[in-house]
Amino acid sequence: MSRDIVVRAEGLYKIFDLYSSRKSVLSSLFLPSRKVSRFQALMDVSFRVEQGDVVGVVGVNGSGKSTLMQLIAGISWPTRGDLEVQGEVSLLSVGFGLDPQLNGLENIELKGILLGLSKKRIQAMRDEIVEFADIGEFINQPMKTYSSGMRSRLGFAISICMDPDILIVDEALAVGDGAFIQKCFDRMKKMQESGKTIFYVSHSPSTMKGFCNRMLWLDRGRVQMFDAVEVVLPRYDQFINGMKKLSVEEKKRLKADEEHERIIPRGRA
Amino acid sequence: MKLLANLRFMAREVLDNRQRISRLAWHDFMVQTTSTKFGFLWQILTPAFQIGTYWFVFTVGLRSGRPIDGVPYILWLIAGIVPWFLYSKAIINGSNSIYSNSYIFQRIKFPVGIIPIYSLLSAFLSHAIELAIVLAILLAFGFFPGFFAFQLLFYAFASFAFLLSLSYITSAVAMLSRDFQKLLQSVIRFLFFLTPIIWPPDNIPAAIDPFLKLNPLYYLVQGYRDTLLYRVPLTGHPLYAAYFWVLILVLFLFGITVHMRFRRNFVDML
Known part of the structure; x- marks a missing residue:
């Protein structure tokens, strides 16, 4: 039996203007938007989440997790692409x-x-x-x-x-103590059983095992993997361990690569 | 048409959120009055001190302040300055409203279009209290306007229409530029002297008066005075009233357009 799709994202882009000062915000009104460089927080993000899914969202800092959660919560709007969300959403952030x-x-x-x-x-x-x-x-x-x-x-x-029909927990439990986190997990488990959908954003994916059934891995604003936890988790762990082993030089090069990919310099469409 | 669609959207938003608007207006008002120990007292004392200052400057200091059209200067001053208290407060609050309420729409999905409305309604609650005090004072001095007091509802509504239209524009501009707030404060100080609040309009050369009347606050302050002191009916200045409402209509449509153009960007501007 197939379940209802509660979140459907199709080719989502979220692009922010990079202003050097507040003044330029005002001048951007009178100038074409190509005059400032822009940052692509999300690029071509597509996925479908079914009712009752518990989705673990992982990715390094700046990979677009929070931006995506804000879009799902209806707090901000995608620059391009389609996003359909069914039901009441509650976003809990730090x-x-x-x-x-x-x-x-x-x-x-x-x-x-x-x-x-x-x-x-x-x-x-x-x-x-x-x-x-x-x-x-x-x-x-x-x-x-x-x-x-x-x-x-x-x-x-x-x-x-x-x-809510959809609960988003964005790193908000990171500061709670062990006993409280367990209490929250138990409670979210109950929610899931009653057909609610949960997005759980965290830096420690080990907690997601046994709690989430699906995992969304964002990297540099793109969906790297979206699959069952058993499939994504080992790959993500591997990726993180690989990152830790990188030298300072290699990290710098990666960062430069990323900026080249995500920042649209001014003047370019 | 885009404008029509925008209007329909805003009307829907207001109708669907009637309850939220009234409760948030009340909440806003209560936060302002209960944040200080003598909160409610300050609602009355602050305007009283200000009126006292102007009265002192004009009657004692400048030795002017003669009765105006048979009404003692102090009463004439009060009838005009009480609406001004509303305007100066509401213009600042209105332009600030979206920025100062940004903590809400940053965290939950929220109808941003109702923010200027409830911020304004909260200022009107203070206005209602002040008007009640003015009526009591007029009664004590034997100048009670009687049934004409009901006209206050009309002028309060006209003030609301003007302030709301303005708020939709200024609240959006304030999000785009933090400097705007400073500019607005200077403009308000200027407007205070440009509007006949502490000086009677008869003192003005007849050639300049029509230009001063372009200022919609002139119409409103005159309306409050006509109602409270001189028993002039609503139809007293038909041409001026027509100008005022056409101006408000244009301002309102422009305000809605500006608001709708930027409302989805507000959260990204923070």
């Missing part, structure tokens, strides 16, 4: 917290209002969130006093309790 002056409970309420939830629903979710986050008295303190771990606990609790 440094969660809407208003640092407000305390935890107020932030929960604000987030609920921003998402357009009814008062009743916010009220109902509050206790569940507080219990899951388990940060004690800090729930009544301004969020600026939180440690990064507490921030991530509350953020995760809120995202989970909003019960």
